[in-house]
Amino acid sequence: MKSIAEFRGSNIDIRQWCKTNVEARRMVTARLGRIEDKFFRLIPKALAFKPIDDIKDFVYSYVLDEKEVNIDVLRENVRTYQDMERTLDNVKKRMKKLKKIQELYQRVQERIEKDRMYEYFLKRSELELVEGQLSSLETAKKNEEIRLSQAKAQLEMLQKERSEKQEIATNIRVELRHNQEFVALEEEKKELKRLxxxxxxxxxxxxxxxxxxxxxxxxxxxxxxxxxxxxxxxxxxxxxxxxxxxxxxxxxxxxxxxxxxxxxxxxxxxxxxxxxxxxxxxxxxxxxxxxxxxxxxxxxxxxxxxxxxxxxxxEWEKLSKKINKLKRKKLTYPSGVELLVESVQEEFAGIGREIQPGVLCEMLEIKDEEWRNAVEGYLNTQRFYVLVEPENFDIALGIYDRLRREKKVYGVGLINTKDLEKYDTAPAGTLAEVVTSQNQYARQYSNMLLGKVQMCERYEDLKKYSVSITKGCMRYQNCVASAIKPEVFRVPFIGKNAFTVQLAQAEEEFQKLSETMENQEKxxxxxxxxxxxxxxxxxxxxxxxxxxxxxxxxxxxSIDKCEENIRKLKENSTLIQKQLQLDELEKMLRGLDYTISSDTEKIGGMRARIQDLVARKQTLLEKQITGKSEVTALAADAGERLNSWNREYKEALGVRSIEQFQSEYFYKLPSNKRKYNSERCQIAKDNMINAMVEYKTEHDFGAAASLEGFPEFEAVYERLKNSELLDYEEKVQSAHKAAETEFHEQFLAKLQENMKLAQGEFKELNKALKGIDFSSERYEFQFMPSKKYRNYYEMIMDDFNVTQGESLFSGIFHEAHKDVIEELFEQLSVSGDNSAQALDEFTDYRTYMDYDIKIIHNDGTYSYYSKVCEEKSGGETQTPFYVTVAASFVQLYSNNIGGEAAGLVLFDEAFNNMDDERIGGVLEFLRRLPLQLIIAAPPDKIQYIGPAMDEVMLVMTDQKQSYVEEYHNAV
Known part of the structure; x- marks a missing residue:
């Protein structure tokens, strides 16, 4: 056997049939019977055995093909329907808000109308009150005129009587005036009165x-x-x-x-x-x-x-604030120090950086209290320098400069803590040696300041050093010795004990000052x-x-002398008799004068009262004219409501007086009926305006939020109610119908069809497996509704075709599957990568079923592969694999479109770890199927596989070349 490279090198004249993999795939599928491309996925899986771990994944890969359900139109219809429904909901919400505005407007109008009625009540009651007052005034005027007439007659009688008595007194006085003693007596009387x-x-x-x-x-x-x-x-x-x-x-x-x-x-x-x-x-x-x-x-x-x-x-207030701060463990510093610290902290917080600027004295500790005054006195105002980290110095300096330009802070030290590493150690014998700090920057800076100040026990030793100091605060610097004022170091600031000492000092000073102020106030x-x-x-x-x-x-x-003269003059008897008569007449005249004056005054009062009554009557007549005009105008405005107003007025007045009626309805405090109505009117008006403002804000409406702007709100409500609502309801109904039709025909029907076909394939597979024993076991593929999507399964497999003429979104079907339908519609309307993945799952008919392999034992018992797969050996897990792969190829070749398909199946290293009974069972099953088997197996399997095959080939090698020879069973 040669490698592919060697093969191509030794056969350069071979014509290349295909230039691309796609073209090669197309040629192979056509040659094998124009089968689906699934062939190229199944062949590698058949050659490379893999134990079944997840039956559902195995079924997806080998048994059931993915079948596309096109839901683009359905999704578009659902989105259109939901968009229209949302628009309709928005219209209804707008109408609801506008209806509320309309109702509030009606309440306001009702209250305004009631206020107009109360105004009519008020004006009418005032008119009736004026008319009643006019009647009373007329009666009072007549009575006063009668009393005036009687008083005038009485006055005439008194005046006549006085004239008679005055004439008698005048005659007696004329007679006495000719008497010298009488004249002298009269003069003495006048003098006595003056004295x-x-x-x-x-x-x-x-x-x-x-x-x-x-x-x-x-x-x-x-x-x-x-x-x-x-x-x-x-x-x-x-x-x-x-x-x-x-x-x-x-x-x-x-x-x-x-x-x-x-x-x-x-x-x-x-x-x-x-x-x-x-x-x-x-x-x-x-x-x-x-x-x-x-x-x-x-x-x-x-x-x-x-x-x-x-x-x-x-000073007392300052001390009080200082004590309060000290009790909170806060020292009081010069105002510039506190302002700079607060400003730096606020500015850094504004840019998202939390820092805490420190004051030098708070970061230092004095190890030897005997040298405290020397340290405090030498540092003086340097104790209050502000310290920040090196990386924050530039920003803090910018803040300080801004405060300087604003003329808020001067003379405050801001420490640059960069490059202070060389001062990490305190020189021996210096003030720095008695000062320490947990903050490295504060310690380094104090070493820099105090490391040059030599400590001396005796003042005679001061001049030995360029800068030195004693415990008593005698300082030597620049060839000058000077004593530090006790006021500088009397109040300690350095160290954690400074709070305690300052608090004790402040409280003592506060007590003394309070006593001083008490004495001063006394x-x-x-x-x-x-x-x-x-x-x-x-x-x-x-x-x-x-x-x-x-x-x-x-x-x-003088009075004594005058009284003596009068006594002597009165000793004349004739004169006395005449004088007594004259005195009696004068007494009577004085009485008459008093009575006449009193009666005249009374007559004047009567005339004044009559004039006042006339003036008041004239005023009331003018009020009556005005009141009648106002009542007439209000009655004209009332129109048809006047009769009901008059009835309510009579009922409200009842047996009460007009004053009682007015008090209850208009004047009683703290509340009366008109005021109550006005308050309710204002509340309704405020609620209406708030509702208008809310509507304007939410819907970008330009009308004024007021009573005057209501017609525009009402016009929108009428337009929505009579036009847009009907239009959108019709559009929603149309979109709803389109979505329902598409959902029924392109989604539910397709899924049900695919699921029934899949169930049919399982039934055919089980039919082929029926009667075949695999080592005392038989197999049956199981399918059942998905546990996760059982509700969806029941909806899809529901016989909804029977509901012709009824909507899927109403009636029995909708009631049974309402939640599932709504969730599906929600999924169909969502966009995005996650929604696409979810849609792929929902449109895959395989999603709605769970799968398993039922293993039936010879004794009649059974088990499920999903429960025992982890416990089984290799052979027991291979049998379902070969059965399922074979079924997949049968399905593939049966779906060809080019006539009879090749039915080719390849197995490599087949039946490893399987016993002869299982191998025989699998081969018997495979022979029942319309397949051509090509099985590659090790030689030790030939005795089990060979008898079931039409042809057996042996592949051999001598390490240099490979040979293939036909094998014949000698038996």
């Missing part, structure tokens, strides 16, 4: 004087109590400094403020006796002067005290009280009212 009036004025002024004296006395008493003895009182505490200076000035002039106040109080207490007004006025002037001077001094002290208190309040309160005592209002009033005391004394003397 008494003047005394009353003086008494009133004396009353005010006594009030001021009482207030001034109380103020003096309080002042003397506050001044007390020594300098321990509130007064001396409040004015100690300023008062001492003023007191020195007073002592120089020989005047003492306390003595002055005591004398003033004493004089005020004896004011009712015989006093020297000039002396008291002088003393009052001194008191006013002293008080004004003290008042100015205390006001200045009060102002200074308020300033100090405000300053302390600001001093401020005392000062305010003393300022009230130093008021000179009462003293000034006393000064200008003191003269009334002398005036009263003089007036009392």
């Amino acid at each position: 008494r009036d003047k005394r009353q004025e003086a008494l009133n002024e004396e009353t005010e004087l006594k009030k001021s004296v009482a207030q001034a006395a109380r103020d003096c008493e309080s002042l003397l109590q506050t001044m007390g003895a020594g300098n321990t009182s509130r007064y001396s505490a409040a004015v100690s400094t300023e008062m001492s200076q003023s007191a020195n000035a007073e002592n120089e002039t020989g005047v003492d403020f306390a003595s002055c106040i005591r004398e003033y109080r004493k004089k005020l207490q004896t004011l009712d006796g015989d006093i020297n007004v000039t002396e008291i006025k002088s003393l009052t002037d001194d008191v006013i002067h002293f008080k004004q001077m003290r008042y100015g001094e205390l006001q200045e002290e009060q102002a200074q005290l308020k300033i100090r208190l405000n300053q302390n309040q600001t 001093k401020l309160s005392d000062t305010k009280e003393i300022l009230g005592l130093l008021s000179t209002e009462s003293d000034v009033d006393i000064k200008y009212r003191l003269d009334v005391i002398a005036t009263l004394r003089m007036l009392n003397k």
Whole structure:
């Protein structure tokens, strides 16, 4: 035997029949009976035996061919149907939303209509109320006119009586005027009246004087109590400094403020006796002067005290915030440091990078507390430098520069931590040696700063080094020695204990400041009280009212003298009799005058009331005209609804008064019927507008979301309802029908046909296997509905052809297979690679069945190949293989289109590991089939295979050449 290359080399004259594999395949299939290309897939599988592991895959490969079901038209119809259905659903959704808008609009209109009715109720009730008021006014006017007429008659009678009595009194007065004693008496009476009036004025002024004296006395008493003895009182505490200076000035002039106040109080207490007004006025002037001077001094002290208190309040608030931060383990830094740290953190977060800028002092620890003050003092503001990683420095620097341009941050250090590796170790004897850090950059930077500062125990050693420092914070640098201010290192910032120390310091300072502020507030309160005592209002009033005391004394003397003169003049009996008669007449005249005046006033009131009633009536008449006009206009607008409005009005009014009706419907708080209706109207309007806005947003509609824009929404609803809805329903029905027809004819029918043919092939295969024993076993191929797709199988194999005249999507068939149909339609309408793979599975008729081989034993028992394949030996698994492969070739050749096919089957190394009984059974089965067998097998199988074959050829080799010879059985 030669290789293909050797064969071609030794036979160069052989004509090449085919130039391509496709052409060769076509020639071979034509020569073998114009069979399908499946031949080229089956031949290699028959030659290369492979145990059956998955029966379904084996059936797919060897028994059942893939048969295409073209569903392109069906998919298009389904998509069209679903698109139309979605469009119809969208139209229905739009109509539903528009219907809701329409319903809300109707609610709004109903509420508006009800409000118009309430407006009619209001105007009508107001008109009826005005008409009722007009009637009441007319009655009141008539009654008032009757009373006026009666009052006028009564007044005329009184005036006549007065005229008569006045005439008698005049005659007596004329007679008395010719009497000198009477004239003198009259003059004395006039003088007495004048003096008494003047005394009353003086008494009133004396009353005010006594009030001021009482207030001034109380103020003096309080002042003397506050001044007390020594300098321990509130007064001396409040004015100690300023008062001492003023007191020195007073002592120089020989005047003492306390003595002055005591004398003033004493004089005020004896004011009712015989006093020297000039002396008291002088003393009052001194008191006013002293008080004004003290008042100015205390006001200045009060102002200074308020300033100090405000300053302390600001410091108190700062300390309070600082303590709160320290309790949260946060130190308080200069504002620029905190702003830079926050800005860097925010900017980096904005670009998606989470970093935490650090402050140098928080990253350091001091190992030797004795050198803490030296480290804190030397670093000073360098403790607050901000530190970021080297890769973040440039961005942080840009942020710092922006803050500088915005004039927000100055003087804050931003550490560039790049290239600090050389400072990884702290030099011995330097401040860096007592400082450590878990952050390598902070440690390296502190080594750079403090590694040049030599620690000295004695100040005498400072000059030995260029830069040095002692524990007491004496620093030597640039040939200059200087002491660091304690304020620099008093508050520690370095290390984890800095929080604790700062918190203790802050709380102590906070306590002291609180006590100071409490004392200042008390001093401020005392000062305010003393300022009230130093008021000179009462003293000034006393000064200008003191003269009334002398005036009263003089007036009392004059009145006594005048009364004595009148008493002497009245001793004449004739004069007395005439005078008594005149006094009686004058008394009667005064009574008549009072009555006439009162009646005249009453008549004036009556006339005013009548005029008021007339004016009110005129106003009500105007209201009546306006009300009638408004009610008429509302009634005209109501049209046919007026009768129902009037009925409702009468029912609503009932037995209630108009005022009660108006209160309940229009004025009662917090709610009334019209207000309730208005609120419901506004709610409905808001809901309508919200629904309109939602519709506009979802459907890109341009109408205004308002009552005025409703007609456009209504027009769309009517168009959808009367035109587009019907059109789309018709299109959906048409698309539905087309999809149903295609689904029925091109999908279900084809799948059912293919599945029935497949079942027929299995039956034919089982028919050929019937009666053949394979080593005491017989085989029967099983097919059954797929466990996974059983519902689909039942739908496909359902006798749906009987349902002619009925839709697959309604009736019994649809009810039975509704879920399966919907899932299939969903799969048919989906696009994409995954959906294509799923469609291939759903359109393959083989998908809907499961397969197995039933092994029937001689004792009548049976088992299934799928259950025992892993336990069987090689021979037991080969038998189904040969049976199935042979069946596949029979199927292939029976489907030829060129007459009788060759029926050629090739097996290589056939029947390995099979016993003679199984080999015989397989050969008997194969001989029953319309096949030509070419079997290649090892020599030890010749005794089993040879008798069943028409011709046996032996292939031999001597390692150089191969030989083929015919074999004949000698028996």
